[in-house]
Amino acid sequence: MIELTSIKNLWRDIMSFKKKIFMFSFMMIFVMMATTLTVSSQTIRLSHGMSPDTSSPTHAYAVAFKDYVEANTDISIDIYSDNVLGGQQEVMEQTAEGDIHVTQVSIGGLSHYSDKALIYNFPYAYPEDNRVAYELWQRGNEFTNNLFDEFEEESGVRPVHVFPRGGGMALTNSVRPVTSLDDMEGIQFRAMDQMQIELYRSLGADGVSVPWEELYTALQTGVADGQLNPPYMFLQQSFDEVQDYMTLPGVSPGNGVWIVNPDWYHGLSEEDRAVIDVAFERAFTVAEGISYLQQALSVSEVESAGVEVSYQTEEEYNAFREAALDGMMDWAYEKWGEEFVDSFMEEIEKIESKY
16 A cells, blocks of 8 residues: 555655646746737837938938838837947947947948948939939839948948938048149048049048048048038038038039948847838938938028138039049949949949839
């Protein structure tokens, strides 16, 4: 016969095992609930380098993006402006690592990881109708989508689109008014990348590489005599304090690029990713409208700030354009190959023919 003590011990072991099973099941349910909560109510970090002012196309883009996403998902967005999370190299690295989910950098900044990005800033390549550039810059464009695939492989981040930032890129300097090629001689312009250095050489000037975060000080101390940015950004960064002359029209549409962490983006649910994609499109439209507005308002504000604005004649503008393209096409062919450069120019012509 089985002793009573043995039966009690067996019963105690069974109950202990059941208790462990219950506790394990409860913990698993808790983990699953917590995981679901994390996915559905995540907070993402968005970074850009401009001031937190909605008159800025960059910050207006960020606000519009945040508003739409938060209104249509459980995702919350924290916006970090004014480079508070670091300069362009730092935020690129943080985005690749997943510490930042969405960020804005310059084409020059992206080019340090994927140098073909510079093609989007090819001086004098775009027609005056900005619709051509804006269509090319979208990921729905085949040329751009294929290039973005390359960027993701090379840099570890995924571009969303190139976007407009405040109008045409205008030359400014502290030496003399510039309208002719002769006026460019001896002026040293800040360059954000090798393409701009080649541009200045082609126009008879010189270029010196200066990071965006150091540009004001470089202009103030004479490290650089001039720079190239849209009039709105010129005012926003207080360059009117250290520059005396501006030349219009600009050499190309002002732009930047929005990038995302690929693992975060591709890991979203289909529903959330669809909302994110619409938010990007809406934010682009907001930045486009603000850019047109700032282009219309900023030049008079530049003049009111005491900066002398010179307007090139059609003949003077064409002389700059021809000198730039003549001097830079050989450089571009050598750097990227004729097939790539020609395909970019042909894509612009194809889009322009629609308008």
